[in-house]
Amino acid sequence: INKGIGTDNLVLEPGYSIIRIAYNDAPSSLSRFGAEQMINDFDQKDHFRELEFFTPGGGIRGSIITTLYLIFFTLLFALPIGIGAALYLNEYAKANRFTKMVRSFIETLTGVPSIIYGLMGLAIFVPFIVNITSATGGNILSGAMTLAVILLPVVIRTTEEALKVVPDDYRYASLALGASRTQTTFKVVLPSAVPGILTATLLAIGRIIGESAALVFAIGTAIKDEIRITEQSTSLAVHIWSMMTDEPANIELSSTIALIILMIVLVLNLSIKLITKRFMKRYGVIV
Incomplete structure (x- = not known):
């Protein structure tokens, strides 16, 4: 579309269509008077005030894929660090001022609003991923890193509580049989704490699926079907937020996405159990 000399060209690719057009001195002709009036006005006007397009896609397929990517990468980042930190604090670290300070710091992180983590992700993780990949802005990897930081306190505290539940008799018996401290930790204590660690994983997955405030900054709100981990996209929770902030709000689609979230959580819960x-059957763990 070319209006006037020296103006920019607007090219519509196949599948795209204009659904609203407004001029500086008139209301939206398409929404009020229909396509015929819009075309007549288009021939007489020189300046546009607003153009709104219908673009292909916009369903929830991309949001589902993005959410699954976020679950995978967030757990990949958070679980090893969180479980390792819990093992160190519970099995190796001495009870002193340093460990008390670390535990106090972890508890403090639990109460930080998630939107603060989102700003941190925008300031730290987004530029980091942009520098090492082809990303140009918020992306799935930066979103997963942001969520990993949010989840670390939950994973550490829940795993540490699971390790404390393991009877000390297990440790003493293993050491008495000649096992080293490392062997006792990874062959006896850790397998016995698996149910608690899986509980931490479930809590983490629920937080990942339900998080929205942090992801608006760290990953963006682009709703699309073709998903790449170094590009902007949107999770299911952010998709609900986007639909409910539209004018008018899309309550039907938001309710459908909410049901899908519940189904995903249910399936993941059953799978992890x-x-x-x-x-537990394989390793003979009795809890």
């Missing part, structure tokens, strides 16, 4: 049961 099944994995835990098989793990």
